[in-house]
Amino acid sequence: MARGLEVEGFNLKQRHGKARVRVARVWKGKDGRDSMVEWNVSISLLSKCINAYLDGDNSDIVATDTMKNTVYAKAKKCSEQLSVEELCCATCQTLHIFLSSVLFSFLQVTGAIINIVEKPWERVHVAGQPHEHGFKLGSEKHTTEVILHENGALKITSGVQGLALLKTTKSGFEGFIRDKYTALPDTRERMLATEVTGTWRYWYPSAFKLPENPLYFTERYLDVKKVLMDTFFGHPKAGVYSPSVQSTLYDMAKAVLSSFSNISSVELKMPNIHFLPVNLSNRDKSTIVKFKDDVYLPTDEPHGSIEASLSRIPSRM
Ligand SMILES: O=c1[nH]c(=O)c2[nH]c(=O)[nH]c2[nH]1
Numbered sequence: 001m002a003r004g005l006e007v008e009g010f011n012l013k014q015r016h017g018k019a020r021v022r023v024a025r026v027w028k029g030k031d032g033r034d035s036m037v038e039w040n041v042s043i044s045l046l047s048k049c050i051n052a053y054l055d056g057d058n059s060d061i062v063a064t065d066t067m068k069n070t071v072y073a074k075a076k077k078c079s080e081q082l083s084v085e086e087l088c089c090a091t092c093q094t095l096h097i098f099l100s101s102v103l104f105s106f107l108q109v110t111g112a113i114i115n116i117v118e119k120p121w122e123r124v125h126v127a128g129q130p131h132e133h134g135f136k137l138g139s140e141k142h143t144t145e146v147i148l149h150e151n152g153a154l155k156i157t158s159g160v161q162g163l164a165l166l167k168t169t170k171s172g173f174e175g176f177i178r179d180k181y182t183a184l185p186d187t188r189e190r191m192l193a194t195e196v197t198g199t200w201r202y203w204y205p206s207a208f209k210l211p212e213n214p215l216y217f218t219e220r221y222l223d224v225k226k227v228l229m230d231t232f233f234g235h236p237k238a239g240v241y242s243p244s245v246q247s248t249l250y251d252m253a254k255a256v257l258s259s260f261s262n263i264s265s266v267e268l269k270m271p272n273i274h275f276l277p278v279n280l281s282n283r284d285k286s287t288i289v290k291f292k293d294d295v296y297l298p299t300d301e302p303h304g305s306i307e308a309s310l311s312r313i314p315s316r317m
Contacts, residue, residue: 005050014053015113017044018064018071025075034133035081038119043067043091046111062109070094084116085156085217088146089210092154112148117141117161139164142221143199152206158221159199165232166193169293170239189293191275192242200224200256200266201311224256224263231255245272245306253310265311272304 004011019042026036045067051057074091082090091114120138124131143159174186204210213219231252234240242248253266275296280288289295 007050007054012050012053014049015044015046016049016061016064017042017113018068021068021071023071023075025078027079027081032132033130035123036121036135037081037084038121039075039084039087040117040119041071041087042115043071044113045109046113047109080214082214083217083221084118084142084144085146085158086210086214088114088116088144089154089156092146092148110150113145114148115143115145117143140225142218144217145199154204154206154210156202156204156217157199158202158217158224159197160221160225160228161197163196163198163225163228164194165196165229166191167233167239167242170234171242173244191296192245192248193273193275193298194245194270195273196228197269198224198228198266200260200263202262203264220260224260227255227259228252228268245270245304246308249306249308250310253308257310257312265309267307267309269305269307272306274299274303 004013006012021041021043022039023041024036024038026034028034045062047060047062049058049060051059052061070091074087074094078087078090092112118141120141121135122138124134124136126134140163141161143161145157145159147155149155168191169189171190171192172186172188173184173190174188176182176184211217231240232248249268249270253268256263256266275298277291278289278295278297279291282288
């Protein structure tokens with residue numbers, strides 16, 4: 001939220017926009033192959049429209065309906081498939097032209113925030129061949145948030161939502177603090193499951209200084225996801241031992257910062273989704289199921305909640 005404004009002895013912070021604008025865009029390829037995306041867009045303007053709050057005067061308000069239409073107009077204008085980040089930036093570019101043009105300066109817009117979640121439609125393969133116009137829904141989602149500052153600078157955050165990962169071994173948790181409420185035994189053998197929500201941040205000095213490839217951020221999204229997953233799982237045969245979710249999370253975030261120099265920070269939320277050992281015995285205390293790292297009760301709740309962010313320290317030079 002933008003800095004507040006003092007009005008009538010109070011501090012007022014405000015913004016307005018349109019949330020959850022859903023749009024699907026299809027491109028008809030010259031080669032007969034269609035491509036498509038489905039986006040859920042939320043757009044907010046930071047603007048000086050105090051009179052709307054204080055006096056019922058709407059003359060400084062950009063209607064949220066106009067913002068919604070801008071999304072559809074931008075989708076129409078995109079002549080080829082592009083990343084969600086690129087769409088946000090293109091919309092910001094339009095807004096920035098608004099900001100800097102004398103004609104539109106009366107709009108008093110000081111910034112904008114655009115969020116998009118892309119639905120993971122994937123091309124299907126039939127008889128071993130990519131289908132020309134058939135898609136199925138995948139799992140994790142590509143997300144982005146772009147913040148346009150008054151001076152035209154862009155803060156681009158990309159992310160992944162719902163990346164469910166599990167390994168059946170090479171995980172443990174031991175040596176933690178024990179007190180009278182501690183029941184958990186030490187272990188060097190357990191399942192490790194999580195659903196990663198990750199975000200990583202880029203910074204560009206202006207909407208006009210972005211990479212030219214319209215799918216640059218999509219490619220980067222796939223690269224970051226691969227680094228996260230490779231680090232979580234380790235070598236295909238040997239794996240990698242995880243002493244805790246915390247340690248694995250740190251290794252994953254560090255691998256992203258080490259692999260991509262234009263990413264300045266990474267934030268990961270990694271719930272520890274528990275698979276509880278099943279041990280059953282009957283009334284006579286004779287065993288029905290004895291746990292031998294084989295039968296588990298998968299649970300949704302409660303789950304461990306572990307999150308951290310890692311960022312580069314600006315050099316002191
Ligand atoms: O990897 C883990 N980190 C914890 O902080 C924790 N706490 C807990 O009960 N189990 C685990 N596992």
